Amino acid sequence: MNLFDTYIAVDWSGGNDRGATPKADAIWACVAGEEPVYLRNRQLAEDWLATRLETEAGKRVCVGFDFPFGYPAGFAKHLTGDEDALALWDWFEARIEDVPKSNNRFDVAGAINANLPDIGPFWGNGLKRDIDHLPRKGLSRTNGDFAERRAVEKLAKGSFSCWQLSGAGSVGSQVMMGLPVLTRLRRRFGAAVWPFEALDRAVAFVEIWPSLLAKSFPTDKIKDAGQVRAVANAMAAMDAQGTLEHALKKGEGAGAEGWILGVGAEDLLEAAMRPTDLPKPPKLRDDCFALPAGVDWTPVDDALARLEAAVSRVVGVEQVSHTRVVGRVVAEVITARRSNPPAPNSAVDGYGFAHGAAGEGDQVLPLLSGRAAAGGAYEGAVPYGSAIRVLTGAILPDGVDTVVLEEDCSVTATHVAFRGPVRPRANTRKAGEDVVAGDQVFDAGHVLRAQDAGLLAALGVDRVPVFERLRVGVLSTGDELVEPSQDAPSDRTYDANRPMLLQLAQAWGFEAVDLGHVPDDRAALKSRLDEAAAGCDVILTSGGASAGDEDHVSALLREQGNLQAWRIALKPGRPLALALWQGVPVFGLPGNPVAAFVCALIFARPACLKLAGAGWAAPQGFMVPAAFEKRKKPGRREYLRARMGPDGVEVFASEGSGRISGLSWSDGLVELPDGAAEIVRGDLVRYLPYGSFGL
Incomplete structure (x- = not known):
């Protein structure tokens, strides 16, 4: 009940x-x-x-x-x-x-502070007028009768103190x-x-x-x-x-x-x-992958444009800790909870003072006892014409706007001497000079990286709205496949595509779902696809997508999944089967490992990123000298396994789609245009490093 x-x-x-x-x-x-x-x-x-x-x-x-x-x-x-x-x-x-339009909360807080020794716990005067006993900054307080936070707030990390009455996180006013x-x-x-x-x-x-x-x-x-x-x-x-x-x-x-x-x-x-x-995002249309009537061979750029138009986000939204955001896609605009730095501070170890108190020539200023340090602010004010020891990262005390580097000073127990002139605000950082509280930090669709996690932490952003991880199922089909752990006769093939595609999905920040291997059995394949549709947002298959006697993937998808076989003017690859199975998009990749890898990079990756809520991602290419020679016929775009050498970009000795060792040998792809080309050493060619594919 x-x-x-x-x-x-x-x-x-x-x-x-x-x-x-x-x-x-x-x-x-x-x-x-x-x-x-x-x-x-x-x-x-x-x-x-x-x-x-x-x-x-x-x-x-x-x-x-x-x-x-x-x-x-x-x-x-x-x-x-x-x-x-x-x-x-x-x-x-x-x-x-x-x-x-008004209330007396600041005055009440000031009156409470007044009845305590020194300066009481409340702080954050948000009014233009001063209020006795209510400091504008929390560091100005001296009373220690009450804890800064309740016991429960020490367990609820990221919660705020009830003593703060203004500024970001002013729970005290609430x-x-x-x-x-x-x-x-x-x-x-x-x-x-x-x-x-x-x-x-x-x-x-x-x-x-x-x-x-x-x-x-x-x-x-x-x-x-x-x-x-x-x-x-x-x-x-x-x-x-x-x-x-x-x-x-x-x-x-x-x-x-x-x-x-x-x-x-x-x-x-x-x-x-x-x-x-x-x-919930709407499902993809049943005809989203259909090509216009009369389309035969589709150029790569046209295929990418059609694919981009066909897919849309299919995942929901959740919030995660800033400590777990790498690879996640931002779901809504993220703004800074506080400024970075939150207050003016020192960029060096040295001695701070009011710039107006220093002149052109040699300077000797009285030195106060105490110091300002990171995490240990100086609680008083520095009189005009005096100096104080300041360490790197320390909030500048009231009365200090300029710092002289320690190495440029002579110091006694009571005075500090240095040579002027010193420029105003030397060796200091302004509050918010990096990011100001309330500033937009990341747009929706941004894929977060480790350095972004650091920025979020610096700005006090703990819970981050992100899209749920895209669940990418990877399925292998065919009687000829066996697991690498098994002994295989010469007429059987070790399944290389599934582990490769699963780890590609992981590298791209998706949740990789191993759908295993299904033999050439249509009933078993249908059952596995039904299970996959219940637990995945997108399915990648390899092999069985052509029109042969044992191509059960294409036959089953044609019967029940609205299969569209895109014949793309591409080498290696060409056939790319696209379908929907119970509303879940299916990418039928070629069976040859090299072709499967290239098609995954060129087509599956940008499509999956858009399905995951990110933007469409085109790889960043660079024009570099060729360290090879090649003659190419018109009609197809070609991708060659390549790596940078001392004389330019080199290509793998063989272009065969089954030569999987070339993928390990290479660190990127050379992209050759659709038209005819005759390349000699030194010609500029477009090189796509694997890093531009998120690898």
Whole structure:
């Protein structure tokens, strides 16, 4: 039996009214199974929630809010005299003043800080006017009475501190402006608050974190809308699966700090985090591979253009950690969560000061004690005309805008001397000089690399929206094939194509699915294709695609898969069988290993990348001198196995499609044009390194 009947997810905001047009960073709410609702300010959000809870009277309702329900241990008792988080809720509700265009959250935070020794925990004054006791930067704080994060936030990596009131990740404003609303709704509807109270009433309030519960969500134009839909549906799925009750139990004993739903139960959330309402890409049309009437031999460029027009994305969307993005395809625009660097800092080890205090000639400045280091910022300000020790990567202290290299200075215990003039801002980096918070970093369709993972980490981007991995099934057919582990008589052939194609698929970032080997048995082949269609997004076969007596692949695909045999003016290769089997595209590659390899690179790779959500990928070629001679007839484009040598590009001695050793010998292909050609040594030819094919 489910714990609840209705599930609501709310993405809160601590800012002012966002206007009538739906926007990001506003308040969004969604009931499981329904569409997200845009709420431009907290007053409208409170009214909407109250109306919805009245509508749900008689049902058990779970409402998730994406901000902390409590503060680090000791804070509630400090303010209220009681280590009860709900007493803290009442305290804020009595003091927060909130109208659509303004509120007093910064003043309340300043007043709290004022009653603590030194500078209290709150920071991030987002107003133009200064507020006593509320610093604009977190590094200016000196109070250590309370932890920076709750215990649960130390487990939920990537979560933010509730002390921050402005800037990216300003969860603190959401808390301060959200708790009064929840206090009034709790009082009105008798809601139970998890984990502080037993969930034995009709309405329950729980703390959620979308990054945990909505690792996959639709690519709505506004991300927040997609997230609340995904979270509401995930809570419903968790309850149906029995994992919601387990996740709630993980919060028991958390005390006044509260807990985030799902933390500690991540191993049971995977099924719920794959929502069923993701929009599925449309299947390919049944006639997508059909050629116009009268087409006989198709030039390579025409075939590629037709193939590009015929295929489209067939995979859904999910979110993955930035640590697992290599080879994945970006599903929606990714923006920087914070600037890089986040603050002005030093590019060298040296001594920092205000540039205006230095003149043209020799300079001697008083040297302050202490230093600024990476991860250990100097907490005070540097007086005008003084200097301080600064290490590489350190945030520049207030009063410092220029750094002199350590090697250019003479230093005593009390002074530093150097020769002027020094240019303004020398040896410093500006905040955001690399990337500014909110900047677009990657477009949809970009295939992520290891260096991209580093950039995402530097910008604070943890969860990355990507397309699901394309599942590429690889099938070998024919009675003549045997596995390399077996002893084979001379009339049998070791299966070279399947391992080659499987590892090509892996190298391209796809999920390679080994469909094994099927003998020349039409019933067995049909059964294997049926299984493949249920578990793969695209199928690659090799051999059996011509018109011979034992070409069961082509016969079966012609009968039930709308086979189109493209005769391409290409060497090696020529026949390329294209079909749909139960809506899944099938690429019938030639049986000869060299031809299968070349056709996979030229045709299967760009098509699969587009099916996977990436852009159509043409290989990057280079004109290089030929270290070979060749005469070519007109009519077909040719690809020669090649590698770079001391005198230019060399080609393999044989052009036979069965000479697989030439693939290992080569490091790329020479592409010869469709027309006639007579190449002598030193002529420029187009060379395509295997690296341009993602290998």
